[in-house]
Amino acid sequence: MGRYFLRRLLQGIVVVFGVTVLVFVVTRLVGDPVKVMLPLEATAEQRAEFERQLGLDRPIAVQFVDFMGGLTRLDFGDSLWQRRPAMTIVFEKLPLTLQLAFLGVGLALILSIPLGILAALRPGGVADRSTVFLSLIGLSVPQFWLGLLLIVVLAVRLQWLPTSGIGTPAHLLLPVVTMALPALARLVMIVRSSMIDELNQQYVKTCFAKGLSFRRVVGVHALRNAALPVVTLCGWELIRAVAGYSVVVETVFAWPGLGLTAIQALERDDLILLQAIVFIVAILVVVINILMDLVYKAIDPRLELA
Amino acid sequence: MKTAAASPEPRPRRFTSLQGLCGELWRDKAGFLGVAMMAALLFMAAAAPLLAPHPPAAQDLRARLVPPAWEEGGSRKHLLGTDHLGRDVLSRVIYGARVSLAVGAAVVLLAGSFGVVLGLLAGYRGGRTDSLIMRWIDTQVAFPGLLIALIILAVIGPSMLTVILVLAFNGWMVYGRMTRGLVLSVRQTAYVEAAEMVGCSAARVLFRHILPNLTSPLLTLAILEFARIVLAEAALSFLGMGIQPPATSWGLDVAAGKNYMFRAWWLVTFPGIAISVTVLAINLVASWLRLISDPQEREKQFARQMRALSARKRPEAATP
Numbered sequence: 001m002g003r004y005f006l007r008r009l010l011q012g013i014v015v016v017f018g019v020t021v022l023v024f025v026v027t028r029l030v031g032d033p034v035k036v037m038l039p040l041e042a043t044a045e046q047r048a049e050f051e052r053q054l055g056l057d058r059p060i061a062v063q064f065v066d067f068m069g070g071l072t073r074l075d076f077g078d079s080l081w082q083r084r085p086a087m088t089i090v091f092e093k094l095p096l097t098l099q100l101a102f103l104g105v106g107l108a109l110i111l112s113i114p115l116g117i118l119a120a121l122r123p124g125g126v127a128d129r130s131t132v133f134l135s136l137i138g139l140s141v142p143q144f145w146l147g148l149l150l151i152v153v154l155a156v157r158l159q160w161l162p163t164s165g166i167g168t169p170a171h172l173l174l175p176v177v178t179m180a181l182p183a184l185a186r187l188v189m190i191v192r193s194s195m196i197d198e199l200n201q202q203y204v205k206t207c208f209a210k211g212l213s214f215r216r217v218v219g220v221h222a223l224r225n226a227a228l229p230v231v232t233l234c235g236w237e238l239i240r241a242v243a244g245y246s247v248v249v250e251t252v253f254a255w256p257g258l259g260l261t262a263i264q265a266l267e268r269d270d271l272i273l274l275q276a277i278v279f280i281v282a283i284l285v286v287v288i289n290i291l292m293d294l295v296y297k298a299i300d301p302r303l304e305l306a
Numbered sequence: 307m308k309t310a311a312a313s314p315e316p317r318p319r320r321f322t323s324l325q326g327l328c329g330e331l332w333r334d335k336a337g338f339l340g341v342a343m344m345a346a347l348l349f350m351a352a353a354a355p356l357l358a359p360h361p362p363a364a365q366d367l368r369a370r371l372v373p374p375a376w377e378e379g380g381s382r383k384h385l386l387g388t389d390h391l392g393r394d395v396l397s398r399v400i401y402g403a404r405v406s407l408a409v410g411a412a413v414v415l416l417a418g419s420f421g422v423v424l425g426l427l428a429g430y431r432g433g434r435t436d437s438l439i440m441r442w443i444d445t446q447v448a449f450p451g452l453l454i455a456l457i458i459l460a461v462i463g464p465s466m467l468t469v470i471l472v473l474a475f476n477g478w479m480v481y482g483r484m485t486r487g488l489v490l491s492v493r494q495t496a497y498v499e500a501a502e503m504v505g506c507s508a509a510r511v512l513f514r515h516i517l518p519n520l521t522s523p524l525l526t527l528a529i530l531e532f533a534r535i536v537l538a539e540a541a542l543s544f545l546g547m548g549i550q551p552p553a554t555s556w557g558l559d560v561a562a563g564k565n566y567m568f569r570a571w572w573l574v575t576f577p578g579i580a581i582s583v584t585v586l587a588i589n590l591v592a593s594w595l596r597l598i599s600d601p602q603e604r605e606k607q608f609a610r611q612m613r614a615l616s617a618r619k620r621p622e623a624a625t626p
Contacts, residue, residue, distance in 0.1 A: 014441075015448040022449070026458050133336070136593070140586035142537055144544045145560055145578035148567060156568055243450035248541055262453060263545060266460050274457055281450040289448065 012286035019282040024067055027271050079273040081265060086276035097257035101241035104179025108187050109234055116191025117218060123196050131188060138185030143245060147178040147252035164254035175253040179245055183237040190233050194226035227299055235292035239285050330598060340590025347584055351403040358397035362554045366392035371570045387572045395572060399580050402556040405549055406584060410535045413473045414528050421478035425485025426512045443479045451476040459547040469548050473538055484527055488520045522599035526592055533588040540581050556581045
């Protein structure tokens with residue numbers, strides 16, 4: 001167990017290091033940060049001054065060492081847009097993104113289990129075919145568009161829910177539903193196929209033969225065995241939600257989390273804040289991966305973590 | 307040399323003929339629907355200049371925000387209405403297919419060939435090459451792809467070419483992983499060993515002997531990825547970091563229509579439907595392809611057909 005953790009931790013460090021180096025290379029070598037961050041009409045003196053301020057006039061190797069040194073102290077420097085430490089902003093926004101991601105994937109999981117089981121009970125039946133078709137549609141609808149449609153219909157036409165922002169539980173509903181949909185579509189598919197496999201196993205017949213109730217056989221024995229692929233996918237969905245979907249959903253609903261902040265930083269050419277956001281999200285992805293392995297081990301003690 | 311390496315027994319063929327394939331397609335209604343929709347979309351993209359009633363970027367400032375023809379105030383000149391600059395929505399939707407499909411195809415080709423070559427190398431060479439490539443893949447898979455794509459695009463400037471490059475950079479790993487797994491599973495088979503024994507070079511073994519046998523799973527993966535890429539391009543364009551005006555893209559049109567969403571519902575609705583229909587069509591084709599190319603699934607289907615056939619025959623036999 002200890003060795004396993006050491007290995008995963010090392011892998012995680014490699015990932016975070018890789019992301020950071022990539023972002024560093026892209027922003028310093030491929031692009032010219034000064035050109036990106038200053039307006040077009042800036043004079044040569046202004047550029048030089050700005051370069052000096054950010055330390056960009058030093059050799060690239062020195063800059064890299066300095067950048068990495070800052071990383072170990074979680075210090076990326078001040079955001080150019082908000083004029084305060086980038087990390088402070090990131091830690092302010094992080095809880096909102098996590099809330100959205102966890103609620104979204106949680107909702108998807110809760111809905112997917114009964115739906116997937118319903119479909120798996122009679123493969124090829126009406127319930128099965130409509131579930132599969134609906135999930136295909138769910139996978140095909142772009143998330144940002146779904147969000148906009150929900151806003152137009154539920155918030156503007158019917159005025160049941162607020163269009164955007166945060167505050168009350170009602171503000172949560174639309175973003176969470178939008179976040180949940182693609183995850184729900186994929187989870188239903190995996191619950192379904194996993195349950196179909198399990199229900200065809202011999203032990204299910206044994207359970208029925210010894211007189212267990214239908215509910216117990218399907219809901220406890222089969223479901224438990226079918227859980228492993230579902231947990232894997234849940235982990236992936238969480239990662240997708242944090243690292244990708246949050247940007248889109250938060251933009252649509254003006255949800256002030258990391259994703260919206262990333263887009264705002266992008267619009268203001270605040271590469272420092274962006275670097276901090278990417279760094280934190282990379283760490284989150286690594287942490288979720290490790291947590292998923294632990295959940296695995298809890299579900300199936302036979303698994304050797306290696 | 308060649309004849310010695312050729313397999314002595316006839317190879318079992320997947321499809322008896324093209325006709326057989328079409329028959330199978332017709333029987334699977336969802337797959338048929340997908341292929342038909344895909345064909346229609348391809349035609350729409352190819353024949354866009356003939357089909358579109360107006361040039362996609364032609365502005366008509368006197369006819370701004372005209373609703374679709376069936377709504378009050380709509381005109382037959384603009385079937386799906388016009389946007390805030392008086393551009394014809396229908397024409398833009400038709401031209402948008404070009405961008406989506408072109409970006410999707412380019413990314414799949416680029417990412418696919420890179421991933422497949424690396425996967426072939428990793429699986430065939432094994433040892434240090436394998437562990438190096440796999441570690442690279444494992445590391446890059448854990449990257450926050452969308453954020454990195456946004457940063458790269460912001461720095462080097464968003465355009466169709468850069469969008470293709472960035473999406474390919476983010477998406478080649480699946481192909482690598484899958485190809486490696488497949489290569490490992492055929493690595494020890496007789497035909498590969500025979501090819502090695504007669505002295506084929508590594509490249510020849512990989513590309514002439516192994517790769518053709520991986521076609522069907524890789525093709526299914528490529529089509530699934532195609533669907534994902536169409537959505538990704540739309541999302542990037544929606545966020546303002548994808549295709550740039552004056553070019554047209556469905557994602558871009560949804561983003562532009564967002565500002566007029568409350569007055570002009572059609573601006574957001576139609577490009578969104580176009581994206582959804584495209585992705586749905588690709589997904590339907592992919593799931594059909596998976597069904598017909600997976601031997602296990604084929605067996606199940608065959609059993610089902612035989613059951614249906616015997617059920618039909620029995621009453622006939624009873625009548626005379």
